[in-house]
Amino acid sequence: MSSSLKHLLLSLTLLALFEAKASVTLLITDQHSQPLENALIEIELKQKNARKQADKNLYVMDQINKTFKPHILAIPQHALVNFPNSDDIRHHVYSFSKVKPFELKLYAGKPKSPISFEQLGVAVLGCNIHDSMVGYIYIHDNNLIYQSDSSGIINLEAPINSIANAWLWHPRNSKGVNQKEIIDVNTLTQNDSPVIKLTIMPPETRESFEDVFKSAQ
Structure with a gap:
C-alpha cells in the first residue's frame, strides 16, 4: 500500500471518529x-x-416561594402538565400566549386536571396575584433538549453526524421570546468546545408578566 493511500485512509478514519464523537461541550x-x-x-x-x-x-x-419551578419547562408537543401550588398562599396561573391560552383561577394545592399543550412554541406564564411570577413552557417537536447551566455550559451528548437540525432559544432573545435561532451544525465540529453567542435583552428591573408578554407579541 502506498504512503499516499495510507495517509488518505488515516485521514478518513480520523474524520469519521471526529464526526461520530459521543459528546460536545458548548459554551453559550x-x-x-x-x-x-x-x-x-x-x-x-x-x-x-x-x-x-x-x-x-x-x-x-x-x-x-412565589416562583415557577422550574423557571423553564421543556415538553414535547401534546404533553400534559400539572400545576401544583406548593406555597401556603393561593396563586392564579394564566397564559395569554397563542400556543396555549389558559387560566387556573385562584387555588391552593393541585388543580383537578393537567393541561395539554398541543401546539409548538412558547407559553409565557404569569400569576394574576403575584405580578413578578414569570415562567416559560417550551413546547417542541419531540426532539432532544439540553439546557445551559449557570456557567453557560451544555454537554451535547448526541453524536454530531446524527444531527439533522439544531436551534438555540432563550427567553430574553432580543428578537422576542418566540424566536429560536438556527445553529449551523458544521460549527459544532470546529473545535472541542464551540462557543455560541446570542444577543439578549437586559433583565427588567422588576421582571413582570406584563413586560414579558408584551415582548412576545
Missing part, C-alpha cells in the same frame, strides 16, 4: 461574552422513527 454566551444560563439547545435527529414515539410522561410546573 451573550453579546458581551458573558455565560448565558437557561439557554435551550433543541436537536432534531436524522433518524426520526425512535424519537417520534409518544411521550406519556406527566410534567410538573410547580409554584414555590
Whole structure:
C-alpha cells in the first residue's frame, strides 16, 4: 500500500471518529461574552422513527416561594402538565400566549386536571396575584433538549453526524421570546468546545408578566 493511500485512509478514519464523537461541550454566551444560563439547545435527529414515539410522561410546573419551578419547562408537543401550588398562599396561573391560552383561577394545592399543550412554541406564564411570577413552557417537536447551566455550559451528548437540525432559544432573545435561532451544525465540529453567542435583552428591573408578554407579541 502506498504512503499516499495510507495517509488518505488515516485521514478518513480520523474524520469519521471526529464526526461520530459521543459528546460536545458548548459554551453559550451573550453579546458581551458573558455565560448565558437557561439557554435551550433543541436537536432534531436524522433518524426520526425512535424519537417520534409518544411521550406519556406527566410534567410538573410547580409554584414555590412565589416562583415557577422550574423557571423553564421543556415538553414535547401534546404533553400534559400539572400545576401544583406548593406555597401556603393561593396563586392564579394564566397564559395569554397563542400556543396555549389558559387560566387556573385562584387555588391552593393541585388543580383537578393537567393541561395539554398541543401546539409548538412558547407559553409565557404569569400569576394574576403575584405580578413578578414569570415562567416559560417550551413546547417542541419531540426532539432532544439540553439546557445551559449557570456557567453557560451544555454537554451535547448526541453524536454530531446524527444531527439533522439544531436551534438555540432563550427567553430574553432580543428578537422576542418566540424566536429560536438556527445553529449551523458544521460549527459544532470546529473545535472541542464551540462557543455560541446570542444577543439578549437586559433583565427588567422588576421582571413582570406584563413586560414579558408584551415582548412576545
